[in-house]
Amino acid sequence: MAVTNLRCRECGATYPLDARYACERCFGPLEAVYDHSHLAGGDVAELRRRIQAGPQNIWRYADFLPLAEGPPGPSARLASRVGLPAGCTPLIRADRLAGELGLREVWVKNDAANPTHSFKDRVVSVAAARARELGYQVLACASTGNLAGAVAAYGAALGMETYVFIPADLEEQKVLAAGVCGTNLIAVKGSYDDVNRLCAELSGERDWAFVNVNLRPYYAEGSKTLAYEIAEQLGFELPDRCVVPIASGSLFTKLAKGFSEWRQLQLVSGSEPIMSGAQAEGCAPVATAFAAGQEFCTPVKPNTIAKSLAIGDPADGPYALELARASGGQVEAVSDEEIVAGISLLARTTGIFTETAGGVATAVLAKLARSGAIDRDERVVLLITGDGLKTLEAARDTFSAVAIEPSVQALDRALAAGVA
Amino acid sequence: MAVTVKLPVQLRPAAGGAAEAKVQGATVGEALESLFAAHPELRERIADGDGSLRRFVNVYVGGEDIRYLEGTSTPIADGAELTILPAVAGG
Numbered sequence: 001m002a003v004t005n006l007r008c009r010e011c012g013a014t015y016p017l018d019a020r021y022a023c024e025r026c027f028g029p030l031e032a033v034y035d036h037s038h039l040a041g042g043d044v045a046e047l048r049r050r051i052q053a054g055p056q057n058i059w060r061y062a063d064f065l066p067l068a069e070g071p072p073g074p075s076a077r078l079a080s081r082v083g084l085p086a087g088c089t090p091l092i093r094a095d096r097l098a099g100e101l102g103l104r105e106v107w108v109k110n111d112a113a114n115p116t117h118s119f120k121d122r123v124v125s126v127a128a129a130r131a132r133e134l135g136y137q138v139l140a141c142a143s144t145g146n147l148a149g150a151v152a153a154y155g156a157a158l159g160m161e162t163y164v165f166i167p168a169d170l171e172e173q174k175v176l177a178a179g180v181c182g183t184n185l186i187a188v189k190g191s192y193d194d195v196n197r198l199c200a201e202l203s204g205e206r207d208w209a210f211v212n213v214n215l216r217p218y219y220a221e222g223s224k225t226l227a228y229e230i231a232e233q234l235g236f237e238l239p240d241r242c243v244v245p246i247a248s249g250s251l252f253t254k255l256a257k258g259f260s261e262w263r264q265l266q267l268v269s270g271s272e273p274i275m276s277g278a279q280a281e282g283c284a285p286v287a288t289a290f291a292a293g294q295e296f297c298t299p300v301k302p303n304t305i306a307k308s309l310a311i312g313d314p315a316d317g318p319y320a321l322e323l324a325r326a327s328g329g330q331v332e333a334v335s336d337e338e339i340v341a342g343i344s345l346l347a348r349t350t351g352i353f354t355e356t357a358g359g360v361a362t363a364v365l366a367k368l369a370r371s372g373a374i375d376r377d378e379r380v381v382l383l384i385t386g387d388g389l390k391t392l393e394a395a396r397d398t399f400s401a402v403a404i405e406p407s408v409q410a411l412d413r414a415l416a417a418g419v420a
Numbered sequence: 421m422a423v424t425v426k427l428p429v430q431l432r433p434a435a436g437g438a439a440e441a442k443v444q445g446a447t448v449g450e451a452l453e454s455l456f457a458a459h460p461e462l463r464e465r466i467a468d469g470d471g472s473l474r475r476f477v478n479v480y481v482g483g484e485d486i487r488y489l490e491g492t493s494t495p496i497a498d499g500a501e502l503t504i505l506p507a508v509a510g511g
Binding site for chain 1: 426428429430431433439465466474475476478480483485487488503506507508509510511
């Protein structure tokens, strides 16, 4: 397959394709490297046809994913039936949302349409497949919520034992959705950053595949499939801008990597998109560093309703900053009130009910549009990474129901009183 | 002050394979100097040319990131536990 080795983003040291995530020389993050020379310079139309003939899930992009043995399953054709297929989520043209914001063209990539209702199914698919290639029996993760559900579900689908570590104060919906899959659910008294530190320690002590620790170089590559899908769904054209929630910064940077890879292979037309990052004010280390002109982030103690983005010490912070600047974008933060308003705005203009992270992204889109930072003629893609049913509390008290007796007159009276 | 430093897998080859080291020091900085004295190869792995910690190295005292405390000036008590970990996990 095309993946050749792991390479340190900082010092360039290379490593074999095993379970490791930090450079032994400088502690820099390791990233999967590919040799796509067999795809370059060939017939682009043929390469596009090959992708389009693939399964209706992320394995259609197997050439660009870090698996040594190709898509999992008895054959590529059967890949769509193995495990819990992720990807191929809708890209919806949101004219009513665009109209409200004074923009011409806004698309919503609704990744809540994945099997466990978040984009984490993409990264876990890749990490779980690589964990099996490497002979691991146990999957584990440090999660802010969505990853917990994805790891629990993929473990169940693949018959692997799972250990899921979460902060003890997580939303109940996310705890229930993970727990029901029969995972070993470990609620840690502390923040996500405490959970993450514990898992980084454990990854050296246990023979487990921590998807976002020792398997992180493989896991993170799964996010590139969002870029490939967006490009394919736009007819192999790149959007002008993406508005993306930032927690660790991994999705943000891998989206750009995906666009860039396809551009280099001339699979897509257009320039590399402007990347706009979205954070909650209660946990905005990347937005704060962006505004201050710093090259890396000062960690913070999170306090926001957007718990899925509550990473105070973002692993890919420096790269997210670099990307936002190099692409002509920015990283903006919004308040909890703006997040709730963002959830409502998306729901009432598109019918899509997103979780708080989607509220953050929508609110930042609205903020950029209203401030004039987005040109009216840009083609903008809004990344919706999770489902509103997982953070129901955020929607409470944003509307009221009308209670009536079961009669036509009662309805007429209520409507005449202007309560609905 | 006697301090235990827990080493991540990535650093153990440079410390003779040990998972932890017993060192001396009244601050994080002193404890790290004591560690480097015992295992010179560790210095260039986790410290920059100017002596500060590399940006992808996290150090914790009793589970708390020293960036929330006083950095390498953070005082440490006798018997304290210092943990060194790569910063690139999670998300």
